[in-house]
Amino acid sequence: MGADITEDVGRSVWYGWGNPARAAELPGHATAFLRTALELDSVAREHLPVRLDQVSLPESSLDESRLALFRDALGAEHVSTAAADRVLHAGGKSTPDLYRRRTGDAQAAPDAVLSPGSDEEIRKILEICVREHIAVTPFGGGTSVVGGVEPIRSAPNGQTFTAAVALDLGRMAQLLELDPVNRLATFQTGIRGPAIEAALAAHGFTLGHLPQSHQQATLGGYLATRSAGQASTGYGRSDALVRRLSLESPRGTLDLGGFAPATAAGPDLRSIVVGSEGTLGVITKATMAIVPQPEHKRHGAWAFADFESGTEALRALVQAGIPLPAVARLSDREETESTLRLAGGAKIAALRKYLALRGMPQPALALFVWEGGKAATAAARRQCSKLLRAAGAVYLSSAPAISWEHGRFSAPYLRDRLLDIGVLVETLETATSWDRLPALHEAVNQAILGAISDGGKSGWSQAHVSHVYPGGASLYFTFLAGQESDPLQQLQRIKAAASEAIVKERATITHHHAIGTDHAPYLAAEIGPLGVDVLRGIKAALDPTGIMNPGKLIPAMEEDQK
Amino acid sequence: MGADITEDVGRSVWYGWGNPARAAELPGHATAFLRTALELDSVAREHLPVRLDQVSLPESSLDESRLALFRDALGAEHVSTAAADRVLHAGGKSTPDLYRRRTGDAQAAPDAVLSPGSDEEIRKILEICVREHIAVTPFGGGTSVVGGVEPIRSAPNGQTFTAAVALDLGRMAQLLELDPVNRLATFQTGIRGPAIEAALAAHGFTLGHLPQSHQQATLGGYLATRSAGQASTGYGRSDALVRRLSLESPRGTLDLGGFAPATAAGPDLRSIVVGSEGTLGVITKATMAIVPQPEHKRHGAWAFADFESGTEALRALVQAGIPLPAVARLSDREETESTLRLAGGAKIAALRKYLALRGMPQPALALFVWEGGKAATAAARRQCSKLLRAAGAVYLSSAPAISWEHGRFSAPYLRDRLLDIGVLVETLETATSWDRLPALHEAVNQAILGAISDGGKSGWSQAHVSHVYPGGASLYFTFLAGQESDPLQQLQRIKAAASEAIVKERATITHHHAIGTDHAPYLAAEIGPLGVDVLRGIKAALDPTGIMNPGKLIPAMEEDQK
Known part of the structure; x- marks a missing residue:
């Protein structure tokens, strides 16, 4: 029923999210919706990517003698200066990254790929x-959307480097040990999402960590960015699932987390490696908590009169002390509207009529997936259903949740198509406490729409809650706009407005996308200048010459006071 | 039924664990058991503590001019050089600490108590x-059993200080904010266990963090040592419950953990403060996750043929995906034996006969407490019962678990009485994975008994599992021996033997007692010399002159390679 989580879809292309063979065309009613919502004159495919040989790529600053050092260490076939490799490693998959690649800009490309x-x-x-x-x-998978994998030769702290290399973990992708007694699996960290699940499925286990980037992203990337998967409500975030890890730093190997399942032996140093975004070293091995593959799945979708009553119901659910669904998502009115529009058809029209009659002309859609034993999932779904009904929800059917699950990894493919027709689409995310969530939702929405209209364009902004905790929830925004003459400036303006709104609301600048370069100026607002200094102290202990992923995570000195 | 978790029992005395008025006399059959088990000639009260005026206390090295600095800052009444205050703050509550105080040694006392x-x-x-x-x-509560609160003027790293002060958090003990919407409570960290629960009970909530030291220990101490309570299987460890905290360091204030319930904004710096044992600064405020007080409790006790089958059953329980009890404990044969002997009476004799008939002449006793809604606790108990029976357990009754709960905080009082009669009793603890647990249990038991008999005494060693995780469990040892002529040397020899066995088995040197001074030489075996260097880097960022709790946690340079 759901997308196959063990399917290898091939590595993503240099100019877009994924395998172009998998990108579906936009249906006619979808383009019609876009044309209206964004007030577009044209939605033709006039913005296709350039060819690889048209990409502007700087000369490698590594001469033969320095390349020979790497070739001696790795074997010549594992040291590449080929354009295709360098361009693929020039950055991640944010919309600005893709725009630059599509328009032929790979100035940031590394001097070699190792x-x-x-x-x-x-x-x-x-x-x-x-x-x-x-x-x-x-x-790893190169799916950073915050500038986390873009090589930088001149860091904001003033350091400059003689060259920059990408260290690609793709060859280090093995399951090293499966320990069914203690429910642990040890992997090399270059393993990608589907290969993790395929390796575990062979033994009847799952990690259950399924971010939207699952098909491309790697375990090392998950840990380096403190990622959360779509099913983290049930299975836990990456930072909660890791038990042991090994880091190769310029000062040597750090092996953390022994056989003990818990310890009071000083601060948990795993927590400084998790989320370190490559700035301390290379995470090479990780031991993760695993669980038996679920025997059974149940789905359900409910409608709420509005986003606020939906969030109150999610709060009640996560605080009720009942077994939680693996997936719990709530779309705001706008995201519900676009979901219904993109689905289209007679059934949707009938659903709208039904909900209007129930007093929900602009509903907020909630989706749930339960996983586990047959009796347990049925019982959990029953308890949840009772709670949601008490909170004013109207039950729809299983179909919307099944449909969501089927397309759970496909949204980024859609972005490639939208870029083809000159529509910019980007996402950003945050999290806050339950009581502050409505104001945050409103503030960020207004900031995004305001920044879009500042450029004279009509825009669309929508959001959902996809991760719930007893103390609050995440908020994930998607916005669309027709592109201005300088789309990079346009995207930067919108992102800055949203980020400033998030900081002003004292929410986190990122719930699961990490800091990278894009969020670095906002980090001190979250952990304080002294917190940033602590990060610098940790980096000095492991990477005293500062070669590890410069410019990421740790802001420049003058940004501390921001 | 259980001990009152909101009862203020008064501050502990300088020469022992608790309020002497609460220490029960040893029953006759208990002294008889001790006499046999430890082959003691005498169990008379010949080892009573000295009087306070007999305690040897060094002159304060703070002259009037320096005391005046503190008096100006705090008010004269909050700067004490009184003997009673200095002796109470000379160390924690390990058996060596108590032995030194009881015999009149307070050489380590701080020069002033602030x-x-x-x-x-x-x-x-x-x-x-x-x-x-x-x-x-x-x-905080001063209950460290690893040397964590003993003032040190000459640290093992070679640093020396002009004086040493104890910074007592006792006046900073308020509930600052109760946030029922997000299920959070913010406290000043000098608040002691019963006051935490009393403050929350007024609003219908509980923290559920109940270590054996609950009646004395403080929230700041919990966090500084990454403590786990007796009910952590149900409620979570202190490191899992903390949401926000404030640290006053020599370089300024560090406020960590904002409104977001989760974040990917870089490494989780809360994790370097939690477990930092006062070496980075003073934890002044903490926001903790709270839950509604349980409506209902259920108890149950089962017997297993041996410790190994009991641990296998606990593993099955914690991996089954069913709701877990708040408390799960399994005693080995020796601890079960001493529990039965200390209980005594006709009922126990009948129970032994019954278990022998069921093929359990030397049983291992398992105790459980469920807390929550009436239906939910009943269902969880039923599921657990089914699982334990399938694992070969024999159900006893609720009584042993209720009896354990009643006396859950009282064992350390017993130690005071045992010291009175010349019996040394001490505890130590560790944790490892399920598959390594039997070997660890055997190795540490043998190390303890071997080290006791090396001194020519008979000893008793017993252990229990009290914290279970999908990946393993804790092991908590209690040993008793008649005291040698130099009890400090005797205790140190036994502790060193046990610690070396733990390191050899690659288990953690501490599951919930922390590092302090006693475990510092073993830390590098756990996190590596490079991990220790990272701790030094963090300390340098927050406490560059090294004044914060010197000698604790971070080993001396030459111990790195141990």
Whole structure:
């Protein structure tokens, strides 16, 4: 019923999200909706990407003698200066990243792409890079949407490097140990989402960590960014699932988390590696908590009169002490509206009529997926249903949740198509406490729409809650706009407005996308200048020459006071 | 039924665990058991503590001019050099600590006891201490059993200080904010366990964090040591319950954890404060996740043929995906034996006969407490019961679990009485994965008994599992021995043997007692020399002159390679 979570879809292309063969065309009613909502004159495919040979790529600043150092360490076939490799590693998959690649800009490309096959080879790379003062950016699935994998030769702190390399973990992708007794699995961190699940499925287990980037992203990327999957309400975030990890830093190997399931032996140093975004070293191995594959799934969708009553119901659910669904999502009115519009058809028209009669002309849609034993999922769904009805929800059917699950990884493919027709689409996310959620929702929505209209365009902004906690929830925004003459400036303006609204509301600048370069100026607002100093102290202990992923996470000194 | 978790029992005395009025006499059959088990000639009260005026206390090295600095900052009444205050703050409550106090040794006493009333006053104290190079030991309930609150003027890293002060948080003990919407409570960290529960009970909530030290210990101490309570299987460890915290460090205030219930904004810096044992600064405020007080409790006790089958059953329980009890404990044969002996009476004799007939002549006793709604606790107990029976357990009754709960905080009082009669009793604890648990249990038991018999005494060693996780469990050992002529050397020898066995088995040196001074030499075995260096880097960022609780947590340089 759901998307196959073990399916290898191939590596993503340099100019877009995914395998172009998998990108569906936009249906006619979808383009019609876009044309109206964004007041577009044209939605033709006039913005197709350039060809690879048209991409502007700087000369590699690594001469033959320095390349030879890497070739000696890794074997010549694992040191690439080919344009295709360099362009693919020039950045992540934010809309600005894709726009730059599609329009032929790969100025940020690394001088070489290194593909080590072992921890020992990673140690050799780091030794060479310390000696030669070369910046190293660890690269997993390359799906960062915050500038986390873009090579930087001149960091905001004033440091400059003689070259920059991407350290691609793609060859280090094995399940190293499956421990069914203690419910643990140890992987090399270059393993991608589907391969994780395929390896575990062979033993009857699952990790249950399924972000939208699952088909491309790697375990190392999950941990480096403190990611949360779509089913984290049931299975837990990456930071809660990791038990042991190994980091290769310029100062040596850090192995953390022993056999003990819990300890009071000082601060939990795993927590400084998780979320370190490649700035301390390369996470090479990780041991994750696993659980048996669920025997059974149940789905359900409910409508609320508005987003506020929906969030109150989610709060009641997560605080009720009843077994939680694996997935709990609530769309605001706008996201519900676009979901219904994009689905289209007679059934949807009938549904709208029904909901209007029930006093819900502009409903907010809530989707749930339960996973586990047959009796347990049925009981959990029953308890949830009772609670939602008491909160004013109207039950729809299983179909919307099944449909969501089927397309759970496909939204980013749609972005490629939208870019083809000159429509900018981007996402951003945050989180806050339950009581502050409505104001945050309103403020960020207004900031996004205001910044879009400042450029003279009509825009669309929608949001959903996808991660719920007893103390609050995440908010994930998607916005669309016709592109201005300078789309990069346009996107930056919208993103800045949204980020400033988030900071003003004292919410987190990111719930699961991480800091990268894009959010670095806002980090001090969250952990204070002294917190940033602590990060610098940790980095100095592990990466004293600063070669590890410069410019990411840690803001420049003058940004501390922001 | 259980001990009153809101009852203020008064502050503990300088020479022992608790309020002497609450210490029960040992029943006759208990002394008989001890006499046999430990082969003691005498169990008379010949080892009573000295009087306070007999305690050897060094002159305060703070002269009037320096005391005046503190008096100006705090008010004269909150700066004490009185013997009673200095002796109470000379150390924690390990058996060596108590032995030293009881025999009149308070050489480690601080030069003054400072009792700030606000964060501002703490900042003033730290400023003075940086300037004057005075060591500062934060002091909450003073229940450390690992040397965590003993003032040190000459740290193992070679640093020496002009004086040492205890910073007592006792005046900072308020509930600052109760947030029922997001299920959070913010406290000043000097608040003690019963006051936490009393403040929350007034609003219908509980923290559910109930270590054996609950009646004395403070919230700040919980967080500084990453403590786990007896009900952590149900309610979670302190590190899992904390949402926000404030640290006053010599370099300023660190406020961590905003309104967001989760974030990907870089590494979780709360995790470097939690477990920092006062070495980075003073934790002044903490916001904790709270839950509604349970409506209902259910108890149950089962017997297993041996400890190994009991641990297998606990593993099955915690991995079954069913609602877990708040408390799950399993005693080994020796602890079960001593529990039965200390209970005594005809009922126990009948029980033994019954279990022998069921093939359990040397049973291992398992106790459980469920808390929550009436239907939910009944259902959880039923599911657990089914699982335990399938694992070979024999149901006893609710009584042993109710009896355990009644006396849950009383064991340390018993220690005072045992010391009175010349019996040394001490505890130590560790944790490991399920598959390694039997070997760890055996190795530590043998190490303890071997080290006791090396001194020519007979000993008793027993253990229990009290914290279970999908990936493993804790092991808590209690040992008893008649005292040798040099009990401090005797205790140190036994502790070293046990610690070395733990390290050899690659278990954690502490599951919930923390590092302090006693475990510092073993930390590098757990997090590596590079991990220790990271701790030094963090400390340098927050406490560059090293005044905060020197000698604790971070081992001396030469111990890194241990």
